[in-house]
Amino acid sequence: MIVQLKEKLAACFVWGAALLTLGALVIIIGYIMIQGLDRLGISFLLENPRRMGSEGGVFSPLLGTIYFTLVTMLLAIPIGVGAAIYLTEFTAEGLLVRVIRFFTDALAGIPSIVIGLFGFAFFVVILRPLTGGWSIISASLTAFCMILPIMIRVSEEALHAIPASIREGSLALGVSKWDTVLHVVLPGALPGILTAALLGTGRVIGETAPLLLTLGGSLLVPKSIFSSGRTLSMHLYLVAMETGEFSIAFATATVLVIVILLLNLGGYYLMRILGRRIRGA
């Protein structure tokens, strides 16, 4: 009898913990959205911030976020996918692969602020003639170092999900290895790789700490990728900490949360396509 009671209590306890985890997410997203939605609107997105961001909208940070994210992903997607192709398709497990994996894991573990320090010392100070000092390109190169491990990991999973029989089929038709990878394996893994890109984009948009050291934080509309700027998440931090104008901070946070939600939804949708393709194969 007591044992049964204990089992019931334990089940309640475990369900409670899971609901608490779910609750934390719902409360955080719900609270941010409730506080931020009434200020949010087209004019908020298209107006420039005034008086250090305590008035006006978020046009220049929005533009900065778009530039910064695009440049970072243009660097990270080809190199990340290339690394994943090399690791899954081209090299046998050996010392080299172990070394590469070790360093990829190590890079994933380094705190973003330390990578920011590196970005400041290297891209902002030493490469100033090339990058223009505090600029979108410096920040993108720094953020690239940060998300490279995630891009590699998720792309590798996408490539591994393609069954060996598909590669064999292509080889049996006399297709060379390179063409097999390029025209058979990669198209099959495309939804998975796009998922990796979406996940990486989410991470890049949310990242703030290294940008404090590399992006400068100018409120002007960025003219090119060599000019300083700020992203939405950096804007949110600076507005909340320096002006205390929380209604703007909440509206900016709402924009961020909506973008993250959309990226996640896109990811699930793509994963479902991938699942169907593999089952069909």
Added chain:
Amino acid sequence: MVGNARDVDNGRLQKQMPEAGSLQKQARYWKGWEGGIPSLKEKVYEKMLLFCAMASTLAVVLVGLFVFLQGYPLLAKTGFISFVFGKEWLPGEGVFGIFPMVIGTLAVTLGALVIGVPLGVTTAVFLAEYAPETVALWIRRAVELLAGIPSVVYGLFGMTVIVPVVRYIAVHWFGEVLSPEMKTGFGIIAASIVLGIMILPTVVSISEDALRAVPKEYKEGSYALGVPRWQTIIHNTIPAARSGIMAGVVLGMGRAVGETMAILMVAGNAPALPRSVFSPTRTLSGNIGLEMSYASGEHAQALFATGIVLFIVIMLLNSFALFIAGKGVKVR
């Protein structure tokens, strides 16, 4: 009969982890194989891919090199011991000691573990043992989303919800015993709560993987002896998954130590030794994020030296996580 059960079990495991099985298989006949005689063009392409794969190695080496080179002059001048254990941080007077930040980092990390680990491991037990499939799917999505929320959003939530709650408790329940700076709400408790939520995804997903990797026979043997579900989990499944869960906890710790933005927004950032859990505090990462924008000369070097300490701590934590995770596999 026994052999049969094991076959079924292996099939289940392979379905869960397709990459492990297929990786081994591919390695044998696909990866090392040249695919006929590669043309010059294909060889060049392969070298380019190798370069991509080496990019992360290059990045780690460069990050380590630059942070060490920039921070070393100051470490050599003040000495590593007096830098780490110095109790005074007065950049204006050239006095650099990061002991308050070391203690601050330890305090908020421990606090985050106290909140995040019980909740995270219990959620993982729910996902692995209790949840119906559809519920598990939704909770897992929620946990992934929790990992995707930007840290500044956590910080904003902490500033506007958790800090006022902590302030209320400090003023109304402990008003007589606390000094004024402990009644602002900003401090170790608020930072621990925010960080505790932030490390949940790491703890949940790694613990769930560990729990699911426990061979089915363990559980079936226990059930066959008439042991009920919860006791089986406590005495059987969790001990068997111990090393994996520990790896998750240590990785969560790494996340907590490295986190900057959310902590800057809720911890109060005073560079003094905390005297109670309500005290405002500053962490190592917060120290860099807060002062790097205006630091120059020795002050900047001191912040790079803080980065060195952080770098070393994280490398030790991650190696430790790898070590215990690897140990678990061997035991099984």
